[in-house]
Amino acid sequence: MSFAGTPEDAVPALRALAMAGFEIPVVVTGTPRRRSRRGSDSPSPVAMAANELGLPISYDPDDLAERAADCAVVVAFGRLISAHLLARLPMLNLHFSLLPRWRGAAPVERALLAGDAFTGVSLMALEATLDTGPVYWRREAPIGPADTAASLRDRLAHEGAERLVASLTEGLGTPGLQQGEPTYARKLTAADREIDWSQPASRIDRQIRVGGAWTTLDGQRFIVRAGIPLATTQQMPPATLVGDSVATGDGLIRLGVVQPAGRPATDARAWLHGTRLPPGTRFTQAAST
Missing domain, CATH: 3.10.25.10 (Formyl transferase, C-terminal domain)
Known part of the structure; x- marks a missing residue:
């Protein structure tokens, strides 16, 4: 099972899969970049976690299908996966919202800014279009009066990682089409x-x-x-x-x-x-x- 992710939000899922014994032939992540004005280029949080776990790292999404894997898990990768790659390898996407509400780049921030009472995490089959795939499950989480975007992302990342491993171990079942009016979580400016x-x-x-x-x-x-x-x-x-x-x-x-x-x-x-x-x-x- 290959893995693609970049920020800290994706690290709990990678660690959970590795600790559960899933074979991960490659971890694809964002290239090293400068993370502060005065700093030098540094690897992504997922790359650092993969190094600690002794997993191979790549920056090329095509490598997800080049290794011996039957599927890939994608968590906050930061780049769209092409249709030709999806045709070669089925992929699962852990997304931090209650789809179809808040498809897109900043679902946690948009849910909080909009005053939503609840947010959540969903596991869907990845499609080439933006967060439109059928959903295996959704887990709801309340947004409390003291929650920040950072605390919400951390909670959803860990809850999603736990549920991801459980569903892969027990069987995914059949996904269902997303129900409801979509909203879009464009990146905050x-x-x-x-x-x-x-x-x-x-x-x-x-x-x-x-x-x-x-x-x-x-x-x-x-x-x-x-x-x-x-x-x-x-x-x-x-x-x-x-x-x-x-x-x-x-x-x-x-x-x-x-x-x-x-x-x-x-x-x-x-x-x-x-x-x-x-x-x-x-x-x-x-x-x-």
Whole structure:
């Protein structure tokens, strides 16, 4: 059974398959790349895990079918698999959503940003078109008020890996066609992450929990890494700094961890104590700076 995957989200499935005794003739992953501005090229998390497990690594998807494998498992590979390759080798795809809701590149982030009460993980037969294959199973997972995109992905990756091994061991059964109206999880852009302080605190909270939420202070990007929504009767214009909180369209967001431009992430209270901003300081949106 060949394997294709790239980010940390795919590592639990690879490890689970190896620990369960499945023979993995090749692991196909993304090429080494720079993962920080000042760093050098480094292997993907899946490549590092494959090295630890003593498994052969390739960067060419065609190698999935070149080795002695009866199928391949694909988890967050990051590239579409061509129709000619799928014609040579059947493939299973572990996808982090309740298909057909949130087909595409960023299903966890989109589910969280949209305010979905539930997300999940699905195992489908891979097709050349985007996440359209018949589904063997779906496992539902609630989205809690403190869940971040990172914590959700980690939970789904481990739950999906456990269920994947169990279903391969016990038998996959027959997949069924996806039921329901599809929605598409396009990759998030900087615009998706920019905070509009006139929005409800609940939406801004979800943006922060997705990761990388930002605003503008004194003409420079200011990232909000963590915060807590607060209900209040405070009547201040949105985007106004009120103590250690920021006014929104219907409440406050208490700042927890922030990252001013050119500086590391820090506790918001420590930043405020050192910066000593004047009363009435307001954040702005990029378009209005």
